[in-house]
Amino acid sequence: MPTIFLTHPDSARRLYYGAEAEAGLAALGTLRRNPHDRPLTPDELVVAAADSDVVVSDRQTPGPAELFDRMPRLVAFVRCAVDVRNVDVAAASRNGILATQASPGFATAVAEWIVGAMIALARGTATYAAAYHAGVPPAPRIGREIRGSVVGIIGYGTIARRLARLLAPFEARILVYDPYVPIAPVGVEPAELPTLLAEADFVVPLAVATAETENLIGGAALLRMKPTAFLVNASRGNLVDEAALEAALDAGRIAGAAMDVGRAADQMPSPHLAARPDVLATPHIGGLTPGAIAHQALETVRQVAAVLKGTAPPGALNADAAHRLARLGNGGPG
Secondary structure, eight states, X not given: OOEEEEOOOXXXXXXXXXXXXXXXXXXXXXXXXXXXXXXOOHHHHHHHTTTOSEEEEOTTSXXXXXXXXXXXTOOEEEESSSOOTTBOHHHHHXXXXXXXXXXXXXXXXXXXXXXXXXXXXXXXHHHHHHHHHTXXXXXXXXXXXXXXXXXXXXXXXXXXXXXXXXXXXXXXXXXXXXXXXXXXXXXXXXXXXHHHHHHOSEEEEOOOOSTTTTTSBSHHHHHHSOTTOEEEEOSOGGGBOXXXXXXXXXXXXXXXXXXXXXXXXXXXXXXXXXXXXXXXXXXXXXXXXXXXXXXXXXXXXHHHHHHHTTOOOTTBSOGGGXXXXXXXXXXXXX
């Protein structure tokens, strides 16, 4: 029987993997689990998964070169997330190990979070709720409708497209900037980044986190925004220069921000920004819904099933270099 190691800590396994997917892995072979309620270090994973043919990894467990160099039995490193920036795919390839990623089944969940955050910012919902929770009835203030507002979306991938469709009934004007994706002007307007920043009432960065997009929303971008505009980040903390954002909020150069991500551990919002009254923060839960979690978790089960047959599944990042797959395709592990 092949051996499969699931890296999710106990609490994360319940939230981010689920019983159905776990049972699916157990049906495929001998399933071993992370014995700690925290992410494993590479050294710990090497020891814990030494006899494993497949590692199914949560997003916090890295796949560095030292891991792949020290696991001669490992055939595949299956990531239960889209983000593989902490997986050394080149090192996996050098060792003949398959690396995979999951597809973004969280697009609807994250897009809905963004719409909810926009409404909460525009109407002051969180501020009112906090005041009432503190026993201080708040003073009403004028809010803003999404109808007639300008929403600027930076990056036009899966989440951005879903967000644009969700916003259509709100009758907002939607500007989109993405230098790498053709933007068909159906319900959205292509715009250059300076124009988008200057005209948007809500700036929503949804670009892929790369070296090029590091601190994309920095001091210069924030200076272009209207003082009545809001920043809404549900993509990656790397896209926003937090020092510049804090300075802009302090100076009243923008009206506020919402963030589901940041530069704290596991892409959580940074506590010092999350504590501000002009910031609406949630702990990286934009994609934490049953449908979104099941999509990626069950996808990893299908990927493992393919790997155990000696084939590269959809989501494979280095199929051409994964020569260890032949061990399983030729009759089993070992």
